[in-house]
Amino acid sequence: MKIHVSSLNEYSFCPRCLYISHVLKIDPEPSRERSRGLVGHAVRKELSLRQAKLLEDIRDTDGIEILLLKELNSVLWDIPHIYKKMLQDIEIEDLIPEIRNEVVREIKTMNERLGIMIREIGIHDTLKRITPWRVEYSLESNRLGFSGRIDKVMKEDTYIPIEIKTGGVPESVWEGDRLQTCAYAMLLEEEFRLKKPIPFGYVEYTRVHERRPVMTTEQVRRRVINARDSIIGILDGKIPDICPHGSGRKCDACGYREKCYEI
Template sequence: MQINVSLLNAHDFCPRVIYLKEVMEIAPDASIRKTKGLIGHAARKELSLRQSKLLGRVSCASEIENCLFCELDNVLSDFPYIYKNLLEDNDIDYEKLLAEIKSEMLPEIKIINEKLMLVVDELGIDKALEYVTPWKVEYFMKSENLKLSGRIDKVMKQNNNLIPVEIKTSSPPHSVWQGDRIQTCAYCLLLEDKFNGKISYGFVEYTKIHEQRPVMTTEQLRRTVINTRDNVIEILEGKVPEICPHGSGKKCEACDFKEVCYEI
């Protein structure tokens, strides 16, 4: 059996979600909150993927902010064509939803602008463009050896070293969410397996603060990836996780499956 790396992150949130969604095939009820979250994530990810294209258009740091605002408009304009599967509920006013998301992202544009300006001021346009341009985007990988597959948001190449970058739009903790850490390490293992090399670290990019936070591929974290993979496989083969195995009421309250979880 081969599992998607995203399930490792889902397992860290709650193993029972995997059972309900993947084994029982229960789909959570649609809601405006959930749809807005999915669309907001996709829009922020799309803007991140376009940063190299954006820098290619400017001649100096002072032009970056206007280009960011224009590119945000382009992202939202292109959205229905790229992410058509997210816009299938006819009962939702998507124009209103996209307008709300744009309003929420405007302060984030200011943060992105400040940090990109620092990079350009320090390196110059050409070096900055090289620095932010990925080697690959949405790079699909699979490994029979690892029993894992997944699509890496960005793979950077620096001094012939490959570095996976996982884009996240949630508000980050002081460091990195454990599920994001596991997911990023798994991508490092996939790259190692394919290219027969060692990858010491990857990054989680938290778009709301425009920060890339490092994830070191320690022996402990590598072991956690393998153990989590094995636990997910057991669930997919029929093992039923206990209710609220993580003991976090906050997770239960935020879960899309909270209405059905205790009934099964």
């Protein structure tokens, strides 16, 4: 059995969520907040994936913001077609104006940060730093028991996985994102039969245009393996207790809440 790496994130949020969605095949309750989250995710992720290609022809800091704003319009047009499955039951048009306003503000931050980088290290090195070797790179390993699709892979001295996060920005890095990024590094090591470990990956927060490193220490790698084994147990039918994390706030924000408490 191969576990999809994204399940690590869901498991880390709540193992019972994973049981309800993957074993019972129940969808979360629809809500405006959830729809807004999904559309916002699609827009921000798409803009992030296109960013490096878009900036290829830039020679100085002038014009970056205009370029990104123009691309935002294309992204808003394209997402219903690209993310068709994810957005199939959502009235996208109702949500677009507020999401557009938010992303326009984020583009200003992106523009400022890119401008600083270009002034400090030059356009050539800026592009080198932000241009991925591959985007949406799929891979799997029988030995590791994982499959996954990495948002971006950088190629420097080694391969560096990047997980894009479009939601709120935590103080550090959420445990689920840490496990996911580490698992991608482990998959890349397997894929390319690397003798040396990939020492870190990044979580990229699109809202603030910031990449935070995730070290792939032995402890984190062990937590990845332990989580994988627990997920296998859940998919085999082991039902996690209600509120296994002990956080009522998580349950309050959970789309499975009503169903969860009935099971």
